Amino acid sequence: MSNSPVARPAPSKHRLAALMLLVIYPFVTAILYVLMPLTEGWPIWARTLVLAPVMVSSIVYGIAPTLHRHLGWFILRQPRPARIRA
Template identity: 80%
Template sequence: MSTSSASRPTPSKHRLALLMLLVIYPFVTGILYVLMPLTEGWPIWARTALLAPIMVLSIVYGIAPAIHRHFAWFILRQPRLLA
């Protein structure tokens, strides 16, 4: 193992999970408020088939990268550097 990889801080999965929950819960709730009236009368599997890709793509390409970019210091348990 090289010295550069040994000195790298280990990310906290608990902190990442907390941040993801704090952001994704209101996001999913908002999507449901929009989709429920538009899909009234649809079976639950059809609503889920519409909701799941919206959630997954938003999380993978938008929410998760933004959390990592803005809160890396918190996830890595380092002091926040103010620039």
């Protein structure tokens, strides 16, 4: 009887970075298409001041948890789990 913890694979930062790029790039682009006409004539720092909180909260509360929930197996370098069909 051993009390050693179960070894978990180390997450792949390269895989996580690639997934984040694939999701966040189009999201940032879409937000910029909406934001640019609304902030025409604003200095870049002011546009960034509006964009940054939207992006950070979207990543922390939406994008990252969703990626981990649906693609955590890929980030952790594990085989894809079998789908349960109802």
